[in-house]
Amino acid sequence: MLVVEKNALTEEIEVLVEKFGSDRSSLLKILHEIQKKHRHIPDFAQQEIARLLDIHPVEVFSVISFYAFLNTESKGRNLVRVCQTITCDLLGKEALCNAIEREFGCKFGESTKDNKFHLEYANCLGLCDQGPAMAVNERVYTKLTPEKAVEILNEVK
Amino acid sequence: MNTEIKKTERQGAVLFTEYERGIAIKKAVSMNREDILYEIKMSKLKGRGGAGFPASTKWMLTAAAVSDKKYIVCNADEGEPGTFKDRVLLAEYPELVFDGMVIAGYVIGAKEGIVYLRGEYEYMLASLEDYLQAMRDENLLGKNIGGREGFDYDIEIRLGNGAYICGEETALIESLEGHRGEARNRPPFPVTTGFKGKPTVVNNVETLACVTKIVQNGGEWFRAHGTDKSTGSKLFSVSGDCKKPGVYELPWGTKISELLKIVGAENTKAVQVGGASGHCLSKDQFDRTLAYEDAGTGGSIMVFNESRDMLKVLKNFMEFFVEESCGQCTPCRIGNTKLLEGVEMIERNDFTFSYINKLKELGRTMQVASKCGLGQSSPNSFISILENFKDEILNKGNGGSNGK
Ligand SMILES: Cc1cc2nc3c(=O)[nH]c(=O)nc-3n(C[C@H](O)[C@H](O)[C@H](O)COP(=O)(O)O)c2cc1C
Ligand code: SF4
Ligand code: FES
Numbered sequence: 164m165l166v167v168e169k170n171a172l173t174e175e176i177e178v179l180v181e182k183f184g185s186d187r188s189s190l191l192k193i194l195h196e197i198q199k200k201h202r203h204i205p206d207f208a209q210q211e212i213a214r215l216l217d218i219h220p221v222e223v224f225s226v227i228s229f230y231a232f233l234n235t236e237s238k239g240r241n242l243v244r245v246c247q248t249i250t251c252d253l254l255g256k257e258a259l260c261n262a263i264e265r266e267f268g269c270k271f272g273e274s275t276k277d278n279k280f281h282l283e284y285a286n287c288l289g290l291c292d293q294g295p296a297m298a299v300n301e302r303v304y305t306k307l308t309p310e311k312a313v314e315i316l317n318e319v320k
Numbered sequence: 321m322n323t324e325i326k327k328t329e330r331q332g333a334v335l336f337t338e339y340e341r342g343i344a345i346k347k348a349v350s351m352n353r354e355d356i357l358y359e360i361k362m363s364k365l366k367g368r369g370g371a372g373f374p375a376s377t378k379w380m381l382t383a384a385a386v387s388d389k390k391y392i393v394c395n396a397d398e399g400e401p402g403t404f405k406d407r408v409l410l411a412e413y414p415e416l417v418f419d420g421m422v423i424a425g426y427v428i429g430a431k432e433g434i435v436y437l438r439g440e441y442e443y444m445l446a447s448l449e450d451y452l453q454a455m456r457d458e459n460l461l462g463k464n465i466g467g468r469e470g471f472d473y474d475i476e477i478r479l480g481n482g483a484y485i486c487g488e489e490t491a492l493i494e495s496l497e498g499h500r501g502e503a504r505n506r507p508p509f510p511v512t513t514g515f516k517g518k519p520t521v522v523n524n525v526e527t528l529a530c531v532t533k534i535v536q537n538g539g540e541w542f543r544a545h546g547t548d549k550s551t552g553s554k555l556f557s558v559s560g561d562c563k564k565p566g567v568y569e570l571p572w573g574t575k576i577s578e579l580l581k582i583v584g585a586e587n588t589k590a591v592q593v594g595g596a597s598g599h600c601l602s603k604d605q606f607d608r609t610l611a612y613e614d615a616g617t618g619g620s621i622m623v624f625n626e627s628r629d630m631l632k633v634l635k636n637f638m639e640f641f642v643e644e645s646c647g648q649c650t651p652c653r654i655g656n657t658k659l660l661e662g663v664e665m666i667e668r669n670d671f672t673f674s675y676i677n678k679l680k681e682l683g684r685t686m687q688v689a690s691k692c693g694l695g696q697s698s699p700n701s702f703i704s705i706l707e708n709f710k711d712e713i714l715n716k717g718n719g720g721s722n723g724k
Contacts, residue, residue, distance in 0.1 A: 188516070190498030195439075195479055229500035229646075231482030232439050248401045249596075249636040250559040250622060286484065286640055287401040288440050291559035291622075292566045293324060301442045 164207055173211050175200075180215045190216060190226060194233055199301075203237045239274035239281030241319050244298045245312075248287035251294035255308075259295050260284075262309030263316065280316065325566035327412045332569025333545050334533055334553040335526075341415035342460050344535040345422050349468035353383065353427045360531065362539025364551040369395055369487075369524030370594070370618035371693070375531070378521055381511040383428040385519035390430040393496070393515065393522045394421050396437045397480055397487035400595035401640060402620035405555035406525035408567045410437075411444060413529060414451050418475060420528030422460065423535055424521055425473040433475040434515070436492050439482050448477055484644040488692050489522040491646065502646050503692035526555055526619070546572035550611040558583045560592075560623035570610070577606040579621065587625045590709065595620035596637040597697035600630070602708040630709040634701055635663045641698040652695025655686040659702045666713060676706065676714065 164172075179196055183189035193212055197204050204227055213220040227233040245251075245260055260271055263282065267275050274281040290296040293305035297312060304315055330336040348356055361376040382390060394417065398406040409417055421433040437445065452475055455461045463472045478496060480486050486495045490504035493515050514520020523531075530552055534542045543551045550572035556579065559565045563584030570579065580588055592600045593610070594617040601608065601615065608615045624633060638660040647653045662679040665671040683699030690696045706713060 187498040188496060191481060191495065192478070195481065226498065226500055229483065229502075233481055247636075248640065249633055250402060252632075252636055253560065253624075253628065285440075285482075286643065287399065287403075289398055289404040289407050289438070291402050291404055291557070294559070298440065303440075303443055 164205065169207055172205070172208055176208060176211045176215060180212075185216055187216060187218065190218075190223070191230075194223075194227060198233050201237075202240060202242065203234050205237075206235070209235070239278050241280050242283065242298075242300055243280050243316065244283045244285035244288075245271075246286070246288045246290070246294065246296045247284035248291070250287075250291040251296055254294040256295045258309050259297070259307055259312050262313055266313045267316070279319075325564070330412075330567075330569070332553055333571065334542065334569065335409075335413065335416060335529055335555065336569045337533070339413075339415060339532070339536065341419060341455070342458060342466070344419050344532045345426075345460055346466045348423045348426055348535050349466040349471060353429075356423065356427050356535060357383065359534055359539040363530075363534045363542040364539075364549075365527065365530050365534060365542065366550070366612060367524055368526035368530065368554070368618065370400070370597075372612045372616060375523065375527055378511055378523070379424065379428055381509075382519045382521045385512055387519050389432075389516070389518045390428055391515045391518060391520040392421055392424045392428070392430045392433040393489075393492065393510075393520055394433065394435045394525055394528055395487060395489065395492060395522055396435050396441070396525050397484075397492060398438055398441075398525070399484035399487045399644075400597065400618060400620055401637070402557060402559050402592065402595045402622045403618060404557045404559075405567045405619050407441060407444075409525050409529055409555070410441070410448065414448060416529035416532045417525050418452065418455060419460075420523075420531040421475055422465065422473055423531055424523065424528065426465075426468075426471055428519075428521060430521075431473055433473065434496065435475060435477045436480060436486070436496065437477050438480045438487075440480075442479055445477060445479065452477070483646075484640075485646045485692075485694055488694065491692070492522065493520065500646075502648050503694075505691065524618075547609075547611050547613070549613045550616075554610065554617075554619060556610070556617075556619050556621050558621045558623065560621075561585060561588065561625035561628070562623045572611045573609050575607055575609050576601065576615065579610065580606065580623065583623070585623045585625070587627075588623055589626045589628060590624040590630060590633075590705075592620070592622040592624070592633070592701070593617045594700075595622075596640050597694070597700060599700050599704040600633075600708060601704070605708075630705055631663065631666060631713050634705045634713075635660070635667065637701045638663055638698075641694070645694060645698075649689075649691040649695065651686045651689040652691070652698065655682055655690070655695065656698055658682060659699065663702075671714075673714070680706065 209223045269275045271282045365375040366372040486501040491501040495501040510520040641656040
């Protein structure tokens, strides 16, 4: 990581700590914001968060590793999560996933070559009355067909 | 194609009724807190998050606790497979939920309320924040709420980060405090030692919505609905093989067969009541009633018709638990893996009856020996599906492929 990038990241975290406070209970709010912006939480960010909240970096890592939505390694720029829980499964999740895999030449659990997408399964998204359901970053899509799912992903920048 | 239920089509006797934001808050702040507690006690309201703990007892304990700070937490983690009623309440009836949180703060003497919103619902965040701002503008949040001198209270929304276990109240509190969402030993209970060690009420979204209606119309009115032990109505999240999936408000005590008719379910083979951690019922049990005293539930109802492979259903549930166990205690961490392996053995037609019986025994041990509700309830599906669908799964060979 370049020095300018590091400085920018430090500044970003300082702003978040200023906003949310340096109490330990702010940790997940800060991590959420970093994750949202960078799609992962780089090592250097972990160190800086630990320093500013006055906790050990291992603590920060341990928290990140617990939560499905937080990760330390960079994945694709857009996170695609298809619900794998039973109702969506019965409604055709498999056909959906197969179509996505074919179209983007990449398996679930992996990122596309151009790093545009990372494909994952998710557990019940709370949209079981309108399955099969899929989330792309913070947005959700319902009542999908394989064709519709691919179309939606094609429109993502 | 399934069509979505619109708000204007929703019908119910308790929650899906006319209400305008602030009515119950204004009424509450003109009453004294003991009288509100009395109404809630009269209503016999029980928690809607699954465990069914009496709301008034929880509130009285927290109200009685002496502390400089107290907290109200609205549990909107809604991670149980097949549950989405809290999503509908927050999206379409936020006035019921937030008014209930304000009333809770008034009664127990809290100044801060926190909504723990599951990360998957982040798309609702902006509109909920706007809603809270509108409440501030109308003096329904902030200082001297509703003109009541000295009643200051505000609500903050916190997002979860994709962990089912964080719906468990002590894990939720750990998460709010910035830790891994690992369940705590209880006691102490959150009512005395909750968020940041302070007395905390954790209530489900729907429980808080009920409070608003109880304050508006009285405990007696609420109690007139439902059964003697399960008062009021319940929101059911219905999904699976039926014509009209969605959220339904029905009185407690409704028969499963009645519900199936309402949602347009045909050729139903099985009904999973209470989500992955609930129980799976077969046809001969469809005359059972949905109530705390019979088939109790947080509201998830999944319908499976004759064409479904129940072993596949069970496998899906067990994979969920293996993934979502927090791994802190052995019965749950190892137990769920063993149960899933058992399902895979049946799938391969490579099992013995004596081993399956041993696994059911293991399940019963998990129900008592696990540290929190996840491990205590995850064997429910395993045991009920293998018992109620024994012929299909174990006596047909190859896991009941239904001739496919
Ligand atoms: C694994 C697990 C997950 C849970 N998830 C939720 C949830 O998403 N929402 C909820 O309200 N309660 C959930 N609960 C129950 C809570 O621990 C707690 O009992 C509830 O929030 C209390 O509110 P109530 O009394 O209003 O029901 C869960 C419990 C367990 C063991
Ligand atoms: S029962 Fe499971 S989820 Fe609960 S504390 Fe033990 S390992 Fe964690
Ligand atoms: S099962 Fe897919 S959203 Fe619930």
